[in-house]
Amino acid sequence: MNMNDILTIVLVLIGAPILGCLASGIDRRITARLQGRVGPPILQPYYDVKKLLSKDNMIVNPSQNFYVIVYLVFIILSLLMLVFKQDFLMIIFVYTVASLALIVGGMSTGSPYARVGSSREIMAILSYEPVLILYALAIYLLTGTFKLTAVLDASSPLLIYTPLIFIAMIVVLNIKFKKSPFDYSTSHHGHQELVKGMTTEYGGPGFATIEIAHFYEYVFLTGLIFLFWASTPIIGVLIGILVYLLIIVIDNITARVYWQWMLKLSWSVLLIISIVNIAYLYYSQAKLV
Amino acid sequence: MSLAKSPWIIHVNVNSCNGCDIEVVACLTPLYDAERFGVLNIGTPKQADIMVVTGSVNYKSVNVLKNIYNQIPDPKVVLAVGACASTGGIFHDCYNVIGGVDQVIPVDAYVPGCCPRPEAILDGVVAALSILEEKKKGNIKGKEVKLKGNEVPSNA
Ligand code: SF4
Numbered sequence: 001m002n003m004n005d006i007l008t009i010v011l012v013l014i015g016a017p018i019l020g021c022l023a024s025g026i027d028r029r030i031t032a033r034l035q036g037r038v039g040p041p042i043l044q045p046y047y048d049v050k051k052l053l054s055k056d057n058m059i060v061n062p063s064q065n066f067y068v069i070v071y072l073v074f075i076i077l078s079l080l081m082l083v084f085k086q087d088f089l090m091i092i093f094v095y096t097v098a099s100l101a102l103i104v105g106g107m108s109t110g111s112p113y114a115r116v117g118s119s120r121e122i123m124a125i126l127s128y129e130p131v132l133i134l135y136a137l138a139i140y141l142l143t144g145t146f147k148l149t150a151v152l153d154a155s156s157p158l159l160i161y162t163p164l165i166f167i168a169m170i171v172v173l174n175i176k177f178k179k180s181p182f183d184y185s186t187s188h189h190g191h192q193e194l195v196k197g198m199t200t201e202y203g204g205p206g207f208a209t210i211e212i213a214h215f216y217e218y219v220f221l222t223g224l225i226f227l228f229w230a231s232t233p234i235i236g237v238l239i240g241i242l243v244y245l246l247i248i249v250i251d252n253i254t255a256r257v258y259w260q261w262m263l264k265l266s267w268s269v270l271l272i273i274s275i276v277n278i279a280y281l282y283y284s285q286a287k288l289v
Numbered sequence: 290m291s292l293a294k295s296p297w298i299i300h301v302n303v304n305s306c307n308g309c310d311i312e313v314v315a316c317l318t319p320l321y322d323a324e325r326f327g328v329l330n331i332g333t334p335k336q337a338d339i340m341v342v343t344g345s346v347n348y349k350s351v352n353v354l355k356n357i358y359n360q361i362p363d364p365k366v367v368l369a370v371g372a373c374a375s376t377g378g379i380f381h382d383c384y385n386v387i388g389g390v391d392q393v394i395p396v397d398a399y400v401p402g403c404c405p406r407p408e409a410i411l412d413g414v415v416a417a418l419s420i421l422e423e424k425k426k427g428n429i430k431g432k433e434v435k436l437k438g439n440e441v442p443s444n445a
Contacts (some may be wrong), residue, residue: 026322037322046326047294051338054292054425056362058335079302115334194333203335 005084012083013076014185020215023047023222027188027248034252035129051207060109060201067105068206069126074098085148088136092129095220099125100208106198117197121185123259127266128172133272135169135224138162141281152230154199154288159228159287167226168270170243172216173221177263179251189277193256205232218244292364292425293418295327299337299361302356303390304380305344308404309371314343315407316414323411338428339417341410342396344374345380346387349368355434358394364424366397366417370410375399394434 025042032039040249043048059065078095079086106118136146141159143150151158175182186197194200199210220283222240229236280286300313316323317330331337334357346354359365369390372378377388382431390396400413423429 018330032322036319039322040324040327044295047327048297051292051295052336055364056358058362062433069361192330195332198337200333201335202389207336 001161008083009080009269012080015066015244016076016079016213017215020218021049021285023218023244027251029246030097030245030254046217049208052203052211052222053205055204057204057206058146059203059206060111063108064105065206066202067101067108068202068209068213071105072216074101074195074208075213075220079216079223079252082148082220082223086154087146088139088151089133089146091148092132092136092214094127098213098217101200103258106201109201113195113200114198117185117194119200120259123263124182124185127263128175130187130265131165131168131172131199131270131274134271134278135162137278138165138274138281141278142244142286143288148227151227151288155231156196156236156289157229158233158288162277162279162289164273169225169228171266171270172273173225173243174247175266176217177251179247181250181254181257183251184256194286204210235262292421295329296338296414296421297329297331297336298329298339298341298368298414299334299357300341300343301354301357301433303344303350303374304347305371305373306338310368311341311375312404312407313343313370313410316410320408321411324334325334325416326411328414331408335362337361338362338421339364339414340365340371340416342367342374342390343370345377345383346393347383347385347392348387351387351393354390354393358434363430364421366420366424367399368398368400368413368417369396369412370400371405372401375401378403395432 016052022042024045025040028044031044057065057131074094075098078091078098081091081094103118103121103125106114106121138161139148139151139158140146142158143154176256178186180191183191184193184197186199187193199207202210222244225240225243226233229239300310303312314330315321316328323330325363334340335428338361338437344350354389369375370433371381374390375396378387380386381388386410387393398413398417401410
């Protein structure tokens with residue numbers, strides 16, 4: 001570990017939440033404008049977190065605090081692994097641990113709302129995880145390794161070979177951001193679903209930690225989209241931003257669906273288009289150069 | 290200043306005629322847009338700062354009110370919206386009505402009117418903000434209100 005790596009870590013630890021906070025603020029602003037309102041200031045998520053940190057921490061049981069810390073740490077870990085071009089399969093597993101921590105945290109509170117929210121989140125994981133694994137498989141078929149170095153050092157973009165997986169990933173991001181139509185495990189802004197879903201029993205600093213983890217998560221998930229055009233970073237970032245804006249628009253024009261619908265959508269349409277993409281890669285023997 | 294920039298409210302209806310509720314909800318519509326002040330109508334008391342109560346308290350709802358009040362983390366303020374929540378209003382001498390919200394829990398600000406206009410409610414929320422800041426500075430905790438079945442409060 002040299003000086004450069006440490007600098008990168010510090011940069012990610014400080015930069016990512018700032019970016020995520022701005023992204024979340026822009027999201028609220030755009031949502032308000034689409035609804036014909038003025039909307040809060042761009043820095044509103046920052047004010048929210050600052051306020052939540054200054055409140056009392058009211059908890060049902062002490063293990064709740066442990067689970068939010070696990071959630072935060074593993075999100076940061078998966079982001080750092082992405083930045084350091086680690087094994088993509090490993091990144092997915094570390095990221096899943098983070099999601100599981102939030103689920104177990106919700107379950108541990110015993111509140112019926114949190115429990116139903118957590119069960120729904122399990123369904124969400126069930127529906128997006130296969131697509132993520134197929135994404136990893138596509139990277140393996142194209143480069144012969146799960147290491148992201150091969151993707152990031154290649155001179156041609158991933159998107160040319162995996163357009164169908166890209167479409168599937170947009171929906172996966174929609175599920176992971178917990179945006180409408182898939183915001184049934186917990187919801188954003190003033191929306192209420194099952195009171196507040198998984199996070200019903202969190203207040204004050206505990207909830208602030210979840211919000212900060214969300215900021216990191218925003219950057220991490222946009223990073224997954226960035227990988228599709230990592231050969232020219234500018235285009236990669238642009239695609240990431242465009243997908244984020246698209247998700248905000250989808251959030252505003254769709255209504256919430258049942259979790260059954262989401263499961264059917266992802267296990268039929270998303271899985272099939274991903275498998276078609278994988279089959280194409282397998283038979284054409286295409287290689288990322 | 291952090292509290293004043295993002296007040297999250299929880300709306301509690303204890304036996305309101307629904308007139309006040311509609312006006313509270315109207316604050317969130319595009320016309321009044323309370324979110325430009327950072328106001329969010331949050332569902333769970335654990336994340337709320339301002340408790341907006343509408344309607345007069347009766348023997349069925351008194352325990353729900355106390356329970357929700359106890360679940361809001363400090364610092365917190367209570368805003369009584371409407372004549373009913375402030376004094377009991379036109380229902381004050383009903384056989385099942387205890388009276389205004391201040392008979393049961395400490396109230397920090399009142400919004401008069403039957404029903405109050407959304408501007409008045411927003412005004413009340415803004416007035417509550419400075420009280421919230423003061424409470425934070427002075428480290429004033431809301432007093433624990435004991436639950437005692439469906440008994441009549443002694444001061445009612
Ligand atoms: S104050 Fe008027 S509008 Fe409000 S709950 Fe009472 S009677 Fe209804």
